Amino acid sequence: MTHSPVLRLTGAAFTHPGGAGVAGLDLEIGRGEAVALIGPNGAGKSTLLKGILGLVPRTAGTLELGGARASERPSHSRNGMVAFLPQSAELDADFPISLEQVVMQGRYRGLGLLRWPGRADRAAVAQALDRVGLAQLAKRPFGELSGGQRQRGLLARALASQPALLLLDEPFNGLDQANRDALVETLRQLKADGVAVLVSTHDLELARLVCDSVVLVNGTQLAHGPVDDVLTLGNVQECFEGVEVEIDEHTLVVPGHEGH
């Protein structure tokens, strides 16, 4: 018996109404697989993630989720399959909300408008917080957590929705070593549980420790394959358009770029 990949992009392009976008995407991610998405700022990494979420229109090719074709228009629903981890710095630290309440938002899609969280939802939230190691901080105001804790809290929110595909946008930006280690361990557990992961990152350590393959993009897909095959100096220099880059086992140093 064969399983459909969780995500399959075939000749796909995602384009903002203003014209910017990313094209030529051919990619499959199966259950328990993780793929790193690497490229310079403005390469279309976030556009690709938003396109999968249905927030940016797909202007070419096909997108399949769990074997089913998604519509071409930006859709408001991906049938609960996809969860997204934004960068925590985008959120208002003054918003009066606890970590536990943030994680509960991951359950809202399944509840709809009229139902309110019940025992099963609270259990799922507790489990997600436990999984990212923040159960003891559940009642704390979200804005009072450290940057790394907030990022892990948002990961818990994504986990609470029990997705088949998890999208992460630069999850390691600004994290200290302890939070990076915790995030890596959580991602490994998720893979073991069969969750497919697509992560936008500059962190080669994350790519090597967690991901099975790498996609290099800069407006279009430049390379895709196993980490060690794709992350060569030549490929990375081509991707970053002649910018002087340094690369070793753990880091990708790109002058003028954030990240590692």
Add this chain to the structure above:
Amino acid sequence: MTIVDALFSAFAIPFMGRALVVMLVLAVVAGVVGVLVNLRGLEFISDGLTHAVFPGLAIGLAVGGASGLIPGAAIAALAGALALTWLDRAGVTSDAAIAIVLTAAFSIGVIVVSKSSDYAGELEALLFGRVLTIPPDQVLPLVAVSGVALVAVVVTLKQQLFRAFDARGSRAAGDSALVLDLVLNAAIALVVVAAASTVGTLLVLALLIVPGAVARLVTMRLWWLFPVAAGFAAVAAWLGLAAGFAVSVGAGVDVPAGATIVAVFVLGYALVLAVAQVAGWVRGSGVGRSGFEPLPPASDAPRPARTGARRPAAPLEHAARARRAGEER
């Protein structure tokens, strides 16, 4: 006249009783809706809606007399909600755009009212309301309009809060930003309709903004914001009516009740703000996120505490901050 007379006995008089019923319902609903206005930073859009209602009130009055006020205001408010939602999604929600819309609407209202034979009287009633002269047959429509606004917000409350906190996350989770914005703007519009008939279009904004701002000062617990805002609004509305009655009947100074209600709202905000400042100083850390609540103990490397000099934000500062939060429409 004693204080007891003003606070309790006065409301046995039919017109005072009707005013109290309408104001209590309106205050509770405005308090709940106002929390979302505060969290989303929609204060200026709310101001735009209050002005958009004015020509509807004026045309309704001209066409149908007093009974035309609510239908006229409702049509204008819902049209305003649609226009502002569209402007917002079209990316032209600059303060200038809203200002242009609201002043244009207000000028239309003034032109319509100027054709009335009792120009000054009608204008005053529309601007400052007529809470003490609400006809008995208008109580039910006002309560119904407020009720619809409350139901609209309560049904979408989880999703509204999700969108207020993380607009992109909300959309990624399948929520329709268009539907949520339309529902919230329509709820604000309906509160404006009900309030414009009571405290008037110039003072409506206080009912929508002050309770939410007070709640933000009092608590940082999300679900407590709503009862705190509604409770504050209800008490302030009651005290404002009583104050208006005492000044007008007891002291013989004719003061519009809508104005005394709003004055009590603002005084209440100032009082809470002062207490929050003192509470912050007593804790030795200035005023924190909430003036009254100490932070829970940290158990795992919390982010740096807020600076001691931080003061609680004024209502319009919350709006600016929310806009800065980079919300995606």
